[in-house]
Amino acid sequence: xxxxxxxxxxxxxxxxxxxxxxxxxxxxxxxxxxxxxxxxxxxxxxxxxxxxxxxxxxxxxxxxxxxxxxxxxxxxxxxxxxxxxxxxxxxxxxxxxxxxxxxxxxxxxxxxxxxxxxxxxxxxxxxxxxxxxxxxxxxxxxxxxxxxxxxxxxxxxxxxxxxxxxxxxxxxxxxxxxxxxxxxxxxxxxxxxxxxxxxxxxxxxxxxxxxxxxxxxxxxxxxxxxxxxxxxxxxxxxxxxxxxxxxxxxxxxxxxxxxxxxxxxxxx
Amino acid sequence: xxxxxxxxxxxxxxxxxxxxxxxxxxxxxxxxxxxxxxxxxxxxxxxxxxxxxxxxxxxxxxxxxxxxxxxxxxxxxxxxxxxxxxxxxxxxxxxxx
Numbered sequence: 432x433x434x435x436x437x438x439x440x441x442x443x444x445x446x447x448x449x450x451x452x453x454x455x456x457x458x459x460x461x462x463x464x465x466x467x468x469x470x471x472x473x474x475x476x477x478x479x480x481x482x483x484x485x486x487x488x489x490x491x492x493x494x495x496x497x498x499x500x501x502x503x504x505x506x507x508x509x510x511x512x513x514x515x516x517x518x519x520x521x522x523x524x525x526x527x528x529x530x531x532x533x534x535x536x537x538x539x540x541x542x543x544x545x546x547x548x549x550x551x552x553x554x555x556x557x558x559x560x561x562x563x564x565x566x567x568x569x570x571x572x573x574x575x576x577x578x579x580x581x582x583x584x585x586x587x588x589x590x591x592x593x594x595x596x597x598x599x600x601x602x603x604x605x606x607x608x609x610x611x612x613x614x615x616x617x618x619x620x621x622x623x624x625x626x627x628x629x630x631x632x633x634x635x636x637x638x639x640x641x642x643x644x645x646x647x648x649x650x651x652x653x654x655x656x657x658x659x660x661x662x663x664x665x666x667x668x669x670x671x672x673x674x675x676x677x678x679x680x681x682x683x684x685x686x687x688x689x690x691x692x693x694x695x696x697x698x699x
Numbered sequence: 700x701x702x703x704x705x706x707x708x709x710x711x712x713x714x715x716x717x718x719x720x721x722x723x724x725x726x727x728x729x730x731x732x733x734x735x736x737x738x739x740x741x742x743x744x745x746x747x748x749x750x751x752x753x754x755x756x757x758x759x760x761x762x763x764x765x766x767x768x769x770x771x772x773x774x775x776x777x778x779x780x781x782x783x784x785x786x787x788x789x790x791x792x793x794x795x796x
Contacts, residue, residue: 514767553768570764575778580763584795623778634736639774
């Protein structure tokens with residue numbers, strides 16, 4: 432890892448997303464308009480981690496009993512997947528304006544205390560659900576990189592906790608210390624590059640594809656492998672990515688703490 | 700024009716091979732074909748029903764991680780296939796931390 436790469440990672444991880452959260456109209460029980468809740472959260476963090484603050488803030492405006500399994504977020508009434516990093520959600524719902532990527536900041540989302548859309552979102556049973564998803568995602572990316580998840584499985588309990596805490600708070604340096612065996616690997620040491628591509632026209636929205644690290648390809652060629660006719664903008668970590676950027680290098684510098692590079696494709 | 704998406708081909712089906720871990724009971728049907736565009740959750744549901752409606756089973760890919768229920772089966776197959784199959788380990792208690 433070069434000094435420049437370390438610097439990029441450090442900056443990307445310390446990026447924040449400003450959120451403006453309003454209470455869903457279905458949960459407002461008292462007259463008057465609830466005050467929106469504003470908060471800046473790390474790009475690589477997750478929505479369930481701010482639930483406690485939000486619940487406290489909106490408690491006075493709603494008579495809906497708070498049930499942990501029922502809370503969910505939406506953007507323009509579309510449910511937001513709680514297991515996606517917040518920065519990635521922001522990228523997904525960005526648009527192209529005057530031929531450049533337009534991030535909708537602050538990200539104006541709604542919190543809902545009832546009517547959990549179980550057909551769209553994974554069941555949520557508190558922070559343990561989030562931790563389990565994160566841990567499995569880390570093992571999955573490691574299996575793609577090395578063919579085995581052993582380096583993640585071999586982390587001690589303390590190291591696991593440290594990795595999770597660093598992920599939650601966007602602390603790259605702390606994360607890197609504990610994950611040298613499977614993060615920031617050089618191209619020769621990688622099998623598949625862990626990339627998740629979001630494109631709204633894909634069946635499930637998101638896609639995993641076996642990009643061989645040895646093939647050394649640029650991101651546009653990689654994207655065209657999955658969406659042949661794609662002509663829009665490529666976004667990762669809120670940045671518009673030039674098509675000739677090397678895919679492995681992008682992964683190395685812009686991966687999220689679960690060690691996946693999240694790419695969003697936006698139509699022009 | 701709708702862009703072509705190559706890898707998630709809905710017409711294809713994929714062979715899933717279920718293997719028990721530790722003391723998990725052997726299923727009546729351990730190999731089956733499933734449409735490649737289905738989510739991993741449909742394999743979870745299948746195993747739960749085969750185990751007599753158990754509400755909790757643990758499924759693993761690559762003998763290590765549990766794919767999220769919304770992962771697409773063809774994606775898992777493309778990245779983790781062994782030969783021509785997607786091998787999924789199942790357990791009734793947690794196996795790989």
